[in-house]
Every structure is written in C-alpha cells, then in structure tokens.
Amino acid sequence: MLDFSFTEEQEDFKRTLKKLATEELLPSYTKWDKEKKLPRHLWKRLGDVGITGLRVPEQFGGSAADCVTTGIAAEEIGRGDFNLTYAVMLNALIGEIIATHASEELKEEFLPALASGEQIFGIAITEPDAGTDAAGIKTSAVDDGDVYVLNGEKSGISVATEADAFVVFAKTDPSLGNRGISAFLVSSRLDGVESSSYDDMGNVAISRGSVYFNDVRVPKNYLIGELHAGFKQVMNGFDLSRLLIGLQCVGAAVQSLDETIQHVKTRQSFGQPLATYQGVSFPIVTHYQQLEMLKWQAYRGLWLRDQGRSHTKEAATVKWLGPKYSQEAIHECLLLNGHYAYTKEMPLEQRLRDVIGLEIGDGTAQANQMVIAKQLIGKAYRSYQHSNQTEQVKG
C-alpha cells in the first residue's frame, strides 16, 4: 500500500499551526530581527501548544509525537517566524538525544523544562578549527574524580547566549579519533561557561555565537550515552534535524510564494495583473514544484525514520536541497514584489537572510553530498577520502 495522506489528527494540527504562525508569529517576525532579540515568550508560547516537546516522552512532559508530525510543525512554524522553527528543530534533536541516551536522573532534571519551552537548549559541536570535519574538535573533557573538566571553545552555536544548557561534544580520549568523543549535558550556569554573540547576516534573533568552557567541572553523571562513543551514538539525531531543517526552509519559501501569488494577482503593469504574464507565473510555478518535490522527500524521510528504516541519504538530500531551493524561491519572490520587497517593511529580505544560514548550519552542501556519495557509491568513494573523513562529516 502507498499512502501519501496525513491522518485527520495531523491535518488538524497543520491547520492550527498555520493559523498560529500566520496570525500570531508573522506580524512580529521582523521586529525581533530589528531588536536583535530572541522572543522567549513566544518560545514558551510554542511550549504551551506542545511544539517544544514533540519528541519528548509523555512522562517527561512531552507528547511523544512521531517524526512526520514534528515535520509538520517545522514547516508550518516556518511560515510565521523562521527563527522560531529552531524551537521545533533544536528541541526535537536535543529532546531525542536526552530521551534516548541520558540517565533517568538527567531526563527528570532537563526534559520537562525543555518540553514546556521554559528553558532553551543548544547543541555545541563546531569549533573555530573544526566545522565540516567535526571529529577534529579539540575541546577536552578530562577525568578528575567525580567530575570531567571541560576546556575549549565552540563556535557558530545557535542560541549561544540564550541557552540554559548545551549538549557539548568533547574529546575524552584524543588517541581514539572520532571514537574518543563523548557528549555531556552542561548547564550554562556552571562556573567557567561563558558566551558571546556574533553579528550574523541572518537568524539575528537566534543569538548565534561562541561558547567558552574554562575549567568547567561537569559532574560525571552528566555524561550522555557511553564514554568515548558520543559521536557515533548521537550523530544519528542529525538525520532528524536535517529533515526538519528542509521543512523549516520550505515553510518560509511556500509562505513567500503564497504572498507573492496574492501580489501578482492584484499588482498591474501595462494595464494587466502581473499574474497574466508567463514571465511572472512560470518562475512561481517552477519554485512551487521544486519545493513540493523536496517536501515529499522530507516527509518520506521522516516516515522512514518513524518505521525504524534507513533514511540517511534522504535526510542529507533534503538538508542539501531544502535551504537551496527555498532561498532561490524567496529570492525570486523578492524580485517579483519589486522594490518594496527589498526594504525592511516586508519580511522577504529577512527570510532570504535567515534561510541562507541553513545552507551552512548542520552541514554544508558538500558535507551532505559526501554523506550521499558514501551511501550510493560505498567503498570506492571512501577509498578517496583522507583517513576516516567521511565518518566525521558534520551534522
């Protein structure tokens, strides 16, 4: 049987979120960019409607939703406020990591605050000298009795200056390469944790920046998963975030196309609505269809994940092409709306800046193509790689 339909419950959820996104989030989307401020009250609002706890078990305050439903949330919130889609994606990724790999004690301590949207969590892998080659990180976690002592700098971290806690990757045995990396849950209130924000082109409200760990003493029970095995264990989560990122971007792009269709139906040139010209309607059709194809690849990937089947190739494809097709569509919409869309009075210029970031974050086009090549070509491709590089390709 082949069934492409959402359930009745998912359709209701989609309608509710579309309304919330376009009526509550969209009107203030550009405000947070101008004020360079993360609207924590709206993050919490998403918590109140269950968006921040979708991949958290019910006993810890979540709704234990499936991945397809989580994708619907990413897409619909993307219509209203692209930056608030981080509340879907980061929370699904980190919620899953904690629920799957952390001790019961840590789940009880952290998951309810994550699921309710009261606290914000970030994930810290990238470093100034290790981006795509994520296993090249240098942050160290040294065993010192009851604690691990963390030292190092993480860069490009979303919610760097806002997060209450981070999932941090550090080397616990540098001699083991990517097998010597472990994951820790680190409260940003611990002594020695500091952060600073960047002047990014987009995602301004997300306060991306660096997080510094200076002799941070992390209790041993804050290790997530097995010692030295954090990298491999936790990397599986990135197949989820990649699919969600694709849908976040598609949501922002489809909203832009919907707005543009309204515009070209009413705006006149040479005595006729713009929509009557093929030079205007064909680009709209092209982008709409590209996004439609991408969207179904994303939902298929999420469905495969829900079935416990392999979806790494699908996730990498969606992560590579989702932000790319979306920024191309938004760019076209901006042009079709004329000069007014080039001003900060309309959301299009901000959407373009915001979406471009995810052509880099969570793995560049090349990083994802490496993942796909590894899946499609296998050993012959791998033999061209330096040492074990493809194992290290960043999520």
Ligand SMILES: Cc1cc2nc3c(=O)[nH]c(=O)nc-3n(C[C@H](O)[C@H](O)[C@H](O)COP(=O)(O)OP(=O)(O)OC[C@H]3O[C@@H](n4cnc5c(N)ncnc54)[C@H](O)[C@@H]3O)c2cc1C
């Ligand atoms: C919007 C955004 C959100 C982010 N959020 C987070 C976060 O929350 N947590 C976190 O840890 N990090 C985050 N990052 C960091 C992000 O994951 C890295 O920037 C990304 O992995 C790329 O690393 P880099 O910037 O060091 O680029 P590099 O790795 O230096 O790459 C530079 C260029 O070289 C290319 N390249 C590298 N190696 C190869 C190769 N072998 N073959 C071909 N091309 C190659 C890359 O594709 C890229 O085009 C975020 C970044 C952005 C922009």
